[in-house]
Amino acid sequence: MTEPATQSRGFPLRPSRLSRGSTANKTTDNTAAALLLFATVIAILWANSPWAEAYSALLHTEVGFTVGSFHAEMSVQHLVNDALMTFFFFIVGLEVTREFTIGELTDRSRAAVPVVAAIAGLVLPAVVFLALNPSGENAAAWGVVISTDTAFLVGALAIIKPVFPARVRLFLLTLAVVDDVGALGVIALFYSDEIQWVPLLVAAALLAALAAVRYLPKAHGPAYTVLGVALWIALYMGGVHPTLAGVAVALLIPVFTPERQPVERAVEQIRAFRQSPNSLYARAASRSLQDSISINERLQTAVGPVVSFGILPLFALVNAGVKLDAASVGAALRSPLTWGIVAGLVIGKFIGITGATWFMRRTGLGVLAPGLTLRRIMGGAALSGIGFTISLFIVDIAIEDPGRQDQARIGVLAASVLAFVFGWAIFRITDWLSPPEPVGLHLLRPVDPERDHLRGRPDAPLTLVEYGDFECPFCSRATGAIDEVREHFGDELRYVWRHFPLERAHPRAFDAARASEAAAQQGLFWEMSRQLFAHQDHLEWSDIYRYAVAAGCDIEQFDNDVRLHSSKVLHRVTDDAEDAEAMDLNATPTLFVNGVRHKGPWDAASLIRALESGRS
Template identity: 60%
Template sequence: MSAPAPAPAATTEGGRRRPRLHLGTGDRAAAALLLLATVLAIAWANSPWGETYEAFWGLPIELGVGEVVLRTDLHHFVNDALMTLFFFVVGLEVKREFTLGELTDRSRAIVPVVGAIAGLIVPALIFLAIAWPTGQAHAWGIVISMDTAFLLGALAIIGPKFPARLRAFLLTLAVVDDIGALLVIAVFYNTGFDPAPLAIAVVLMVAIALVRFLRAGRGIAYAVLGIALWFAVLAAGIHPTLAGVAVALLIPVFPPARSDVERTAELTQAFRESPNAAYAAAVNRSLRESISINDRLQGAWGPYISFLVLPIFALANAGVHLNAETIGAAVVSPLVWGIVAGLVVGKFVGITGAVAVVTATGLGRLAPGLRMPRIAGGAALSGIGFTISLFIVSLAFTDPELRDLGRVGVLAASVIAFLLGWAVFTVGDRLWPPQPVGKVLVRPFDPTRDHYRGRTDAPYQIVEYGDFECPFCSRATGSIDAVLEHFGDDVCWVWRHLPLEGVHAHAKDAAQAYEAAALQGRHLELARLMFANQDALETDDLCRYAAEIGLDVERFLDDLHSPKVVRRVEDDQLDAEVMDLHSTPTFFVGGVRHTGPWDSRSLIRALERSVETPRSIG
């Protein structure tokens, strides 16, 4: 397990998080740097200057204020202090997933959650079965955790076709894996509890939870209280890296509010008309406050964790002595074989088996486009254990020889897991070729059915799946109006319904109101009113808007819940389900799903490219 590699910032649509689904150079670069640091550590430890490896990381360090002094060495500073930042970012991601991400949807989360739990338990049981007679069973925590950075990097290197849905599944898997690993470290790898510092730590956590109510200085308050909590947790006998998790879980996360975004736009316009320092400061403050501190911290710290902290950790912990004696001992060591079997076999069997059982019994279902061969390939790559595995090696053993054997086991398991994953993907994709999901519009534009603006034979076509309660849908933001103004009669805009009923209580009724108004030819006028009054979409409000635009209100009410109208909205919802759409707005430009920003300039460029570039779904 490890912090995900930097990716384009997630956006929130209609109260839900758009997952980071695209494999890119960030994943490969982070994994490559981590691998390079590992190779350098091994080369350093086995070079003619190998004795300097332990000597360097054993250099003494003193940290203190006044008479309070913490004495440690460079190796423990990396593992106890720098890795706190890593666990802090992991905690931010966990908090976000439970609040806005994949883990908020039970039906979608249950499969990876159960798979992750099995992927924690089965490896531990396999390790215990092998290592129990040796007296080293206490090191079972080494085999429970996957390394997300290496896993995503390996997935990018192998390059299976259409990997987005699998990547989302593996990220959800990794979040649960993170939680399990953190609990194991807190409960099983502590040095004993001291109640007095533990009580102070509890008081500090209460104070951190209250920081959100400060009108100013929240960043400084989080930093000061977080550092104090780190010292309190250390003094309490708990591994101090868990302080990073505690702070992260107490930091609030929320989707951008439409009012905050509009306020920022107003301030930006004021600055544009009269640039001055006061307006500039107000714009910066408004921009910061419109995005939750969780999002800001992930964006700010994520690259440093992936490209600095984790490579330093690898350099400090992967320096195993690969001499003939160590290799010979590793070959016959139950500890090494327990680690290899736990990570490679345990993760593969545990995750694949649990997912198969959950889907076969109907307790959960895989997302469209995900099949068991893909799950098996991801499960195999989950055996790449590195960051937390090496971390627990340093906690479980004080004997340098046992630490070397533990590191050999982790490194060997990671190589074998990569090769196994590559083989499973190669064979699986050849026997069961994957198909794209949601990339191409399943129901082409039909002028006899669809609601649209523009010419039916226009060279540019854009289909929007939207929600009248979504504050960022195109008509709410005005982006489509700008697109229509730019292209004039050369663009055809099509509206389809995707009411997110789980987060928008009135979205389905609003969609049906649109269809009821369409039966009287006034749906566009009603849509404008509903977008302008998104906080007032009760039935009485809808009737008031119907009267305001001149509809026959009695007929409107009869049509509102009629089978014809309900089926029309549900037809769009079923199309969206087939394409696995779960966020608004979602656009299809020229029949192909648009990814990236949906501001008017981005949509205009995408429309222009749709004519210049032949459509491809490969």
């Protein structure tokens, strides 16, 4: 039978950044930012206390090791900045890889605005700085003003608490990813020592070996560790800043969304362990669960807290200790270096990000997510002037004179405070003048028993609406969760299915949705949907026609509806999908409990609890 012509649709996959989206993780981000601020205050107080000499002595204490005739040592400050900060850049690299592969930056139209805004937010601050420091030793410090501190940015947003911060937060985090990429490139190209080619050739060979690690049958972790340490040494000896080894390793670590087969294998092994608990089954179940999540995400979970709660506060402690006596502050106030950093971060970031966003919208080259306005972006652009971690990092490698280092650090700290106050004022004023409205919190289109695919009594007191697609392995019909929920509530619940085919992740989802609507023309939607969910891995048209027969369809009518693109068939799918787009839904399944978007797990027990609380 001839395959129906496929109409290309533009429903992009935009997986939620779950690692940053949950309430628990927002709390973690805020705690990390508070700890970073605490370490900064301690460093400043210590450097200006009667024990300031002890602080300086600690930074310059040499630590090292000896093996035979080989001896290596570095100061505490360099150990933190050159060695431990490699893990910070490793986490940045993991996040960059994830966002470009399965995250926010996969949606090109949405990503275009923060990407261009981030580039402008990198370039314009440097231009502003160089306008005030066009030549001499100060000019080499232009890199200090290019980067935003993500941890402090997230913490500042949490302190200010603008109305409905989710979309602006996601915009800023997307922008921060590109900002980090630019900062890493600047460090690699402009702040490396004299190049030594032999160690760099060794580094190139190590990169090739790292790229091949994914093909090993096992022992990926030890292989990445050994090769990563060797790469750090090679870059250090080659004159390239060795922290970039963290980025290089991260970019070569694979990332993927959970797939159906590994998850089902894990479920089977957990079931076996439950029936016969023993260490062999426990190890197998644990290994299967681990394998269902990409190494990238596992490492973010394992290493991220160490960086946030250990390495970054330690970095602040050894780098933020600037003298704030009358002489130092007076020198900073007279220094074009200090004012160049303040102007670059506060003014350059604000104008660059805001101006680029306005340009992209005005020209139609990019779109903002629903709920985002230029006023909201202005507040986030102001907060982006909070430069700390990478700014202080570049101060240490771009400026040699201790006095000028202090002037630069004062500039970074002053700019961060001013950027926070500036951002707070913009959010407070704009929220008062034009309060934003929530997007996607409530169901956009009420349930219509005459139109919607509905199971249960049309007038049931409880309603559960699911936006999903037939190729999604975690949609509730596929996992059986909806069946359990319906069995629990009986006639008290009406369940509604609406289409949201995410074609970038599930290329046959739109065709499957059309097929279900063709079956619905014969009153067989649920029978066809059961067939499609039962055969999610085989949704070619040759398969779909067999499922239509199994569902009881008149195959000639079914063929006519899908092949001739019956307007009713097509519009039922596109209307649902456009509703999902308007509500800014970004993953399947997305569920609404009694008209309110469900946040959190979608297993049967969680959904039952949500429906019970909605009833009360």
